[in-house]
Amino acid sequence: MKLIDQFIGRQIRKPSGLPGRLLGHLMANEHMALVDWMLEPLEISESDRVLDVGCGGGMTLRKLQNLVPEGFVAGLDYAPAMVAQARGRNKSAIAAGKMDVVQGDVAALPFDSASFDIVVGVETLYFWPDPLAGLMEIRRVLKPGGRVAQVMDISKPSAEAAVPENVAERMGFRVYAGEELTALLTEAGFVETRFTAIPERAKGWLCAYGTAPALS
Structure with missing residues (x-):
């Protein structure tokens, strides 16, 4: 079980090979309701420039591009296999x-x-590996007053049985509570930080939001 957990964790974190390509397609479609829930409060403008970090197979990129027909969408992913998949899925927009x-x-x-x-x-x-460094980089690339949203479908506490900490550790990820995410956003320099949660969805839908501070 430990080896299986480690393999699944590696593929989710950095999909590769045939298993990674299949996982990319699966995740691209599986998360659409979660993505809609995250995007609703953002009130995205048609001319906005939007970045999706960890864009995976690129389904969220497609949704974002439809929301910003006069703007621009960028995607970034750690896994070359997902970059290729996202590019293929969005080749017309590119x-x-x-x-x-x-x-x-x-x-x-x-x-x-x-x-x-x-x-x-x-x-x-x-x-x-370093959430604070990542969030500080996001604040750097945001315009003053720009907004960040980070969403996940595993959190603590959850109405379902939570992922045990030892399993999460073997799979290479950390489970967060909303207060922990907003504390990270605040430490990274964001203002107006908040979170929303639906503990009964999946293993706890959670989304944290923040705003890049205006220039002083």
């Missing part, structure tokens, strides 16, 4: 100059400072 998808690390984002209005992340933060 060809039209409306989107770009790159391989990279959230702790060293390959984007200019103050270049995005919104940054989102779906089911990714709990795999980051």
Whole structure:
């Protein structure tokens, strides 16, 4: 069981090979209700520039591009297999100059400072080796007043049986409570931090939001 947990964790964190490609397609479709729930409070404008960190197979990118027909969408993923899948899924938008998808690390984002209005992340933060560094990079690439949202479907507490801490550790991720996420956002320099949760969905839907501070 330990080896299985480790294998599944590695594939979720950085999908590769045939299992990773299949997992990418599965996750791309499985998370759409979660993504809609995350996006609703953001009130995205048609001209916004939006970044999806940990974009996976690119289904959220497609949804975002439909929301910002006059704007731009960028995707970043740690796994080359997911970058390829996201590019294939969104090749028309990329060809039209409306989107770009790159391989990279959230702790060293390959984007200019103050270049995005919104940054989102779906089911990714709990795999980051250094969440604070990643959130500080997100704040750097956000315009003053820009917004961040990080959503996940495993959290504590949950109405269902929570993922045991030892299993989470073997799979290479950390389970968060809402208060922990908002504390991280605040430490990273965000203001107006808050979270919303639906503990009875999956193993605890959780989304944390923050705003990049205005220039003083």
